[in-house]
Amino acid sequence: MVKFSNMNLSVDASAKPLPDELRLTQFGNFLGKASLDELPEWINMTRGQLSLVGPRPVVIFSI
DSSP states (O other): OOOOOOBOOOBOTTSOBOOHHHHBOHHHHHHHHTTOTTHHHHHHHHTTSSOSSOOOOOOGGGO
8 A cells, every 4th residue: 555654753852752743744744735645545546455435334223
């Protein structure tokens, strides 16, 4: 499956994760602003690796 990495796994000096704004890469920031961050999902759907609609949940009355 195709997937873009938008964030670093950075932590601060106390080993706490940094806020999302500081972890976002320049490439990830560009993808988000250009609305291209969901492009890999469309690529995976066209390759048949991912479906647009999944199975429906089981209705409680039919159990």
